[in-house]
Amino acid sequence: MKQSKAFIPTLKEVPADAVIPSHILMIRAGMVKMLSAGIYSFLPLGYKVIKQITEIIREEIDAIGGQEFHLPALNPREIWEETGRVEAFGDTMFHIKNRDYVLAPTHEEIMTFHAKGILKSYKELPQIWYQIQTKFRNEARPRSGVIRGRQFLMKDAYSFDKSFEDLDVSYEKHNKAYRKIFDRCGIKYFVVGASSGAMGGSKSEEFMVRSDAGEDTVAHCEKCGYAANIEVAQSVIESVPRHEESKEIYEISTPNVKSIDELCDFLKIDERETAKSRVYICNDEPVLALISGNEEINETKLEAVLGAPVRPGRPEELKEISGADAGSIGPIGFKHRIIADLRLKDGNNLYSGANKNDFHIGGIDLKRDVPNIEYFDLRSVESGETCIRCGEKLEVFKAIELGHIFKLGTRYSEAMGANFLDVNGKDHPLVMGSYGIGVERVLACYIEQHYDDKGIIWEGELKPFDLHIVSLNIKNEDVRRESNKLYDELTAKGYSVLFDDRANVQAGFKFNDADLIGVPLQIVVGDRGLKENSVEVKIRKSGERTKVNLDEIYSKIEDLVKEAG
């Protein structure tokens, strides 16, 4: 590809609207251009990489028996009514104004529609069907470039099995295929097990990539691979000590002391000697949640414990419920349900609010003084805490969900009546799995993990080109002749080559463009080197440059391509 003819509109300046590295670099390298919020055009360079990603996905899904479909994005609304998902998606689903169609946000219903009445016998199972197509979701807030868009390219596969045991097999095939796909893409990822909850599915796992631009917070153990969403993550933590001797309860005047910090300051005590109170309303009933010191209650865990949504009590309600305002509430004399974080289990000699403004109580023994207390895991895991599985340190960080494999079960087949006949001629709903990959996210995540201050650094299978010939001063006849010769021969040898043959572009400009685009190997052809019959080969990743005699350039390139991938 000759750059003088290629449409690769690189940008020197950082676009005002882009914030995260991958977004900035994709725009600057001329890979994408935004059309509207969350809607991007892929320009030739970006699309080239996208095609390579989808090719890897195709190979690996085909290898486990997948068959590719091409499905409509425009769907009759009624098919989505059958499974109740028009309501479930709500405003996230795009509706067509002048006909009763919706734009498909995913394709469970459509695949199930095709299975229905056609996959009639257990003999035809299992099937793995997939597609790589654009999905539409009316995201309230698109962000981070291509990572959360209103339309996005997704590979989604669906498996159809005759039993849950067979589903396990299909699921495991995808699990392995996904690892191969992301490994081949050169992405560092980890797998988070997620309990799939109310969807009726039994198991789901998310393939995640660490990134500040992520929308999920996870706890991860580098050593043993334990990974969990912060909403369910656990760690080994020390409970507050139970002292030999339990003191008697006593009231302390604590004027204007509201926060735990203020309380510790005022009484010259450690935060572990305190129990913080938060009042939540659940099913219109107040619940007092106690947590050690200044830790935060994890509301998702709380909701799981209580089995219903919660909301923090409003300031004006608190006095009515407890007799005091926030900052002076505590378990002693609290008339409603009391639950506490495990860390506080059987703690004694604790300080907490007195349910009387400007007073706290000391000498609290939860075992003695709060007999109805219940203990649960209510706190969020924090970085540096101990892994429950291997004892190493956990890290807590943001992550992007790249892929999701999910045992659906019969939710869709039952709702839509997609049944098959077993050996005995008996009707059963197809047992389904669904497996998604955000294709553009793969690209964005790759860049998030492979860049420096100059630009993108391509390696491995995703690289848009093997080689970048950078010809300095192509008006010089020797340079022109040798560059063209190199370009023709390297292309003939089967390398994909980007050739910066632009006249009237300064050397520095070309170097910077080449670093920005990030092809792994640059071959710099200039008259200076040609006088010694040599060109310079630069490895983009290390910045290392070597003079190579033209006589041995092809063998050298062969070695370097192998090395640099």
Add this chain to the structure above:
RNA sequence: CGGGGUGUGGCGCAGCCCGGUAGCGCGCUUCGUUCGGGACGAAGAGGCCGUAGGUUCAAAUCCUAUCACCCCGACCA
């Protein structure tokens, strides 16, 4: 949806407070010089200042409405 911010040439921005008919850098066109890490000179092209109303002799600038985009949060997979 709540909070904050921004809309001025292809890109990045100044001008707005204090109204007087639009400017800078990059990019683009032509010519010349240059030519190994984003060159230099000269001459050009390109904007009804997001949109719609209003105030005023006069609006990029003041007022109102509206739209778009970005960030934080909520929501979502």
